[in-house]
Amino acid sequence: YDDQEMTAKVEVIMREWISLCYSPTGQRSPQESLAQMIQLMHEHGVLATDDKITQFFRLCVENCVDISVRVMKSEQIANGLPTNLIRHRCYYTLDAFVKLMALMIRHSDNGQSQNKINLLKKLLNIIVGVLHMDHEVRKTDFNAMPYHRILISLFNEITGPDPLKLLEPIAWSILEAFGQTFFALQPRRMPGFAFAWLDIVGHRNVIGRLLANTGIAETVDSVKTAATYTQLIISHLKFLAPFLRNIQLPKSIAILYKGTLRVLLVILHDFPELLCEFHYVICDTIPPNCVQLRNLILSAFPHEMRLPDPFALNFKQVDTIPEMAVEPKSNLNMATIIPDNIRVPLDEYLANRTPVDFLPRLPTLLQTPNQSGTKYNTTVMNALVLYVGIRAIENLHLRRQRISTLSIAHTSFMDIFQNLAIQLDTEGRYLLFNGIANQLRYPNAHTHYFSCVFLYLFKNSTNDTIQEQITRILFERLVALRPHPWGLLITFIELIKNPTYNFWRYEFTSCAPEIQRLFQNVANTCV
């Protein structure tokens, strides 16, 4: 409950602060103004206890939000006023409140960095709490703007250039606190805040400070900030996934999806290493039918790498590219991504090809009864593919063999792929080949190995269905609009160019005139 007395104090203090904050002295010497405000707060006893402080700031947030919502409502009534004029009136109050919080965080308890970060976390928790309550209670009337402005302005203020190095000692704690706040506000939890959320997470300053170490992030470990940012992207893709999976694109989802593509394109362009390193977990979140979105992630390659022209190579030359023997950088703990009930017998089989009944049982082990819409556990399927591939590459290195369609043959590792390709039904095989195609990226050992797996399976399967389905998987990724991963291109080019695979002999390449034309077009482009 809120006592009227505290509400009254909040209004007095906020009114006093707003006039002080925009006054010339307030602009010129913010610290003095802050000192005056702290004095006033003490006189009103709003800083007396931890609870009082919490209650005071919660009421401040509610007060600012109410003022903004009322002003914007007047916009709807007095329609004549241009939106940005109304917006500026809202910003006037919101920005003053943000300035007060930022000054208190920056100058509280000089030297005691821990107090600064404690105050920041308290304020962020209060904002999240009020936002969540508002989102649940106001529902149709919920307006994200006030919270959107408070959060992004506070982020800009606190993480911006810090010439006095006041916040440098707690720079990572500050970024982590904001990362946790944005994660707590993710669209799956607050869909009504989703547009504001993506605007914040996709803001140039958030990207810059979490991924380019600008502002206070200069001295922060970029591995940690990249992981924080990736977690936010994954949480967002998990929200979009069901709607994209069903190609259910009402206007709101279409706008959100397009905005997501923009943000991911900026990441692909400026920070490709993030997508290289986290491609596995990100692609695991993307529905199998989101071909272009997945291609975008898989097209990333390390900035210093120069991609060989896929159209100018033949596969023999591809085999000799030095990077094709190098394991890609990854932070995955492979042992943990497969459930033990599969990994233990799998390890046993890979080592000794026993028990013989492991292969026939494997398709069932990959099924999941409860996941709606599919009978297979795609996460486990993807993990199995990558795990077997990594172990196969290790084994080749042990035997000092290069990766090639010959060296990968007749091994326990290839048994897994071959048997699954034969035993799985259409849906299962689609997911299996998807998992393999998700490894066709820039020149590295995984791209090399899995490209050879596809080529080997294509050549050695006795059943045209498998050749056709491999072709489908590659083709649907090629006919999608750009970008296309390098590994995908070299695999398909090899398939259609090298007579060993007899690609054009298969009936499915000419099953319909338009298909034949399409294949020819892609072949002409590739060759």
Add this chain to the structure above:
Amino acid sequence: LGYDLTTLGLSLNTQDRKLHRSFGGPWADSPIRAHELDVKVPDEYLTH
């Protein structure tokens, strides 16, 4: 689900890794222009 990603208002062919500095955000059809991009300027430049 396919978009021509070259029409989203991002100059993807720039060599430097600074697209994000003038990124107008997820809804922007064009980058932020120099006169819109707030940067830290010397105090004396704040002539207003």
Add this chain to the structure above:
Amino acid sequence: PLGRTSMTKEFDLQLAALELACDKATFPLDSEKPRNYLTKMSFPVPSWYGQTAPSTADSLEYYLRLAPDTLFFIFYYMEGTRAQLLAAKALKKLSWRFHTKYLTWFQRHEEPKQITDDYEQGTYVYFDFEKWSQRKKESFTFEYKFLE
């Protein structure tokens, strides 16, 4: 071959909340610092007006090709932006000097009559931003403590 997933009630509620939020979509200024004298609001102008800046616009080379008066406009009307910084850099390259007390740009009209460690004195051209024109000033003392 995967078919559709069945949409749960939770997904329907999420979509409903999203549709509502879409109508109150964010406004470009919501995440930008306010600027009173030159707001960033975009106005619907005729389509034949230049809609986007030339791709090379964000470079010092581009600003060096602008007339000084244009640079002065950018400097005084785009305060606190990258454009102001670029305009200031270009003016300095064109041998203008910013006086931090008069907040005015000066350029030597001829070699100064006197140069000491603390100041130089002579005839200058300066840009008068109130009259918006370049004017000459004779026997002006440019104290170096005001040289930016």
